[in-house]
Amino acid sequence: MVRLRLRRRGQPRPAGTIPAPEAPPPPLSEARREAAPEALADLDRLLAADLTQFPAVKAVRSWLERERAATLEAIGPGSNGVALCHRLSRLTETVVVGMFDRLRVQCADAGRDGLTLAALGGFGREELAPGSDVDLAILHRGALDGAREGLISAYVKALWDLGLEVGISTRDPAATARKMDEDVTTATALLDARFLAGDQGLFERVRADVVRPWLARHWRRFVEAKIDESVRRHRFYGDSVFLKEPNVKENRGGLRDWQTARWIDLAFRASRGGRDAGPAGLDTAAPGRAAFSFLLLARAAMHRASGRKVDVLDMHLQHDVAALLGYTDDGGHLGVERFMREYYRAGRAVDWHFRAVQGLYEGRVGSVTRRLREFTMKVIPALFAGRDERLLLSASVPDARLDDPAAVMDLLLAAQEHDLDLEQDLLLRLRRHVERRREEFARSDACGRKFLEILARERGSGRAVALAQAAGVLGALIPEWQELECLVEYNAWHQYTVDEHTFRAISAIDRTQEEAAAGADSLRHRVARGLGARGRLLKLALLLHDIGKARGVDHVQAGRTMAPLILQRLGLPEEEMHAVYFLIEHHLLMSDVAQKRDIHEPHVVREFCSRVVSVSRLEMLLLMTLADMEAVGHGTLTGWKEAILSELFLKAQTVLSGRARTATRVERSLEADLLALVDGAVREPAERASLAEQVRRHCAAAPSRYRLEVSAEEALDHVRLLGRPAADPAEPMASVRPGADATDIWIACANAPGRFAQLAGVLSSLHANIVEARAYSFVGGAVLDHFAVTFAGETTDPGRAQPPGEEFADALRARLRAVLRGETPVADLIARARRSRPPARVYPFTAKPLVAVANHLSPALTVIEIIARDRLGLLYELASCLSACGLDIELSMVTTQGNVAYDTFYVTLSGEKAPAGRVQNDIEQRLWAVVR
DSSP: OEEEEEOOOSSOOOSOOOOOOSSOOOOOOGGGOOSOHHHHHHHHHHHTSOTTSHHHHHHHHHHHHHHHHHHHHTOSTTOOHHHHHHHHHHHHHHHHHHHHHHHHHHSTTOOOTTEEEEEOHHHHTTOOOTTOOEEEEEEESSSOOHHHHHHHHHHHHHHHHHTOOEEEEEEOHHHHHHHHHHOHHHHHHHHTOEEEEEOHHHHHHHIIIIIHHHHHHHHHHHHHHHHHHHHHHHHHTTSOTTBSSOBTTTSTTSHHHHHHHHHHHHHHHHHTTTOOOOTTOGGGOHHHHHHHHHHHHHHHHHHHHHTSOOOBOOHHHHHHHHHHTTOOOBTTBOHHHHHHHHHHHHHHHHHHHHHHHHHHHHHHHSSOSGGGOOOOOEEETTTEEEETTEEEEOTTSOGGGGGOHHHHHHHHHHHHHTTOEEOHHHHHHHHHHHHHTHHHHHHOHHHHHHHHHHHHSSSSHHHHHHHHHHTTHHHHHOGGGGGTTTOOOOSSSOOBOHHHHHHHHHHHHHHHHHHHHTTOOSHHHHHHHTOTTHHHHHHHHHHHTTGGGGGTSOHHHHHHHHHHHHHHHHTOOHHHHHHHHHHHHTTTHHHHHHHHSOTTSHHHHHHHHHHHOSHHHHHHHHHHHHHHHHTTOTTSSOHHHHHHHHHHHHHHHHHHHTOOOOHHHHHHHHHHHHHHHHHHHOOSHHHHHHHHHHHHHHHHHSOHHHHHHSOHHHHHHHHHHHHSOOSSTTOOEEEEEEOSSSEEEEEEEEOOTTHHHHHHHHHHHTTOEEEEEEEEEOTTSEEEEEEEEESSSSOSOGGGOOOOOHHHHHHHHHHHHHHHTTSSOHHHHHHHHHHHSOOOOOOOOOSOOEEEEESTTOSSSEEEEEEEEOOTTHHHHHHHHHHHTTEEEEEEEEEEETTEEEEEEEEEETTBOOOTTHHHHHHHHHHHHHHO
16 A cells, blocks of 8 residues: 655646657546636647646646636636535536546556545535545556556655655555554545546446445444544634634534534435435535535635645634625624634534534444433433433423423523533524524513523533523523624734623633632632622623623613613612622723722722722622633633732722721731741751841832832742842843743843833744733832743744743843843844744734823822734833833733733833923824834
């Protein structure tokens, strides 16, 4: 057996060809010709040349590329993905079959009998995208003789020169049977095999004597392997249809799910001797088939727009594909948002179809996966029974019961109570029944009460609400919700659609409540334990907090306006409505204050408290903020952000509760914690006493913010870092510690004008993407700066950060030393880094740029807020600009979300606030020059 992978190459194949005979070529099969007659006549002429020579194959290649380009030019509004890929497959087939037939004639003594050319995989299914691999198999009878080996060799070389991405295998029937036994992937490819040319009898023999019997014998093992493969694939690719940058092929609801459903269906048919498998056959899946066609079209458009094979629909490519397919801005929404909404709807339909096929056959397969194990039937009161970790409708219950809205809500409550999913066929039946009774759901007081009961429970609310949407119940109870289904918020940091983000936020509250009940004792868990009946108000506010995003305006105010009518329909008591209104209207308040204001200034906390009013609201707002940030995507809620939110909560709680809790008492706790660490970690008395004295000096010199924001473990590292002896007093000290979401870098050095800009510039020159930064000035002239960085370029997911090694730490210290000694200008390092950096994906910038200079936000400092597109060296440029304006940076608060930088600087000019008027206008103009 021979297995070759052929890739495009610029050079011709090696010399040494088989001479061509003088016999005329046979005609091509008319059944496979779909090009224009004149084009086919041109191809016939090209194929008549000596295909064992590179120039002849090159001419055929030019013909194929021209015809494929003409086909791709037709991609646009209204295109059909199935028809397009069918067309591309047939064009490719015309060439590869024509070349095979011609070479069988042209290669002397080739032995035309006993060789079969078959298409495999996507080529076999006629689903070729522009950049897809062309998988082929050459089947042969008995051992290959020299003549047939010569033909195969000539054909492989010709395919090489043709420039296609080709995979080709050569086997006889016995080897084919052995390979299927060894490798399920090979068996899967052969299920899609399609005869192309040569000995059709051999092809039919392999299909009848090898492929079908193998599948009939091993169908259980095959289905188990395909479902297990799907479970691993879904987990690896994020286990969601609604990822912001989906893999069109591999994600849940992608093309592979449709194909897997088809393979499962074929396997079960084989187990029945080829008879129809029943009501879930693919032929009846019209909505899924249309969705599959849309995904094929999207992938083909991706290949055309990018000029290469690509499966990840990233944000940059989304714009190009949307424009190619004719999606324009309309009704307050971008064309790209409308395209992605259709994409997610298609993915959801394919996901439902995959689950339906899986659900039909998994019971017959037995122990398909660990998730589908045999277990004891549970009886759920009244109507329903549970099996295989799914909720099944009892066989004794007629369809008419699903027309009762209250019974449907009982079904969802039972699923939540027993931690079960809905079987896919039951889910689809529910959607049909709910659609017929939408008005009854909207008017039913009982349905509203039962829905609020779902939110009141301390576990499973997020999943139950997601099931309610899938069953159509959520849209029936809250008609406004339908505007959010599969809606994309087009920015570079939200990783999910708006509805998926909402479900994940509610699930985050569920998870916090479950952890609190299990004994977890962090601040968020202590607050969650005291929620009680307020839990349903918090989850209801999370459900509605982004409801206004479908209106294309300020979503906070739109949501606040829409909420009263929704809450009245659900039957929420009026006295509870105001808490929900507050949370919807202020769900961004706490994160904005914590990340953009100096919460250690008393007036900032007092102003925050004046808007929150009560400790009860404060507690719900903390949990809502944490859940909302966590549900944005992996890496958004970092440890630093949760710590600063917690600190703001504690300060506000002190004010709102009226307790006499002084800041001094809080600040002194760091010193006490540090001394306790020293006592436990250092045994030798003299060393312990020396380190304890360093701790006291360190805490006395530290600013109050540092004593509140930094953990004792981090502070002890800083004590050692600042106390490390150096030959040069100006020698910088740096520690680099990779974390789960980003790498923490602390740099200690002597303070000086422009120092923060220098440090940020050095990090940027090493291609570190700064996602958070804070600076602490110590009494005595030392400065300690903290940077959280990633190393994945302009990424929308901080979780993609690549942890640095020791080489990075050494390079950082060396560059810091050179810069602080004046040996190397930072600007030169930045320029060199920009030249050496490979081109990065440039994501569309959807935020509104901002430069604002204000004196009223702080009693002693001028506050500068900046929103700008992030780029290599941006923080360095902004800090350098401030230094050039004569400003001293007293505090910097830097956050990067996707490709958007949110930077807040607290500054002074000669120790005072920057005067309003001309001075501030000049600062703004200089900063705008940097931002633009």
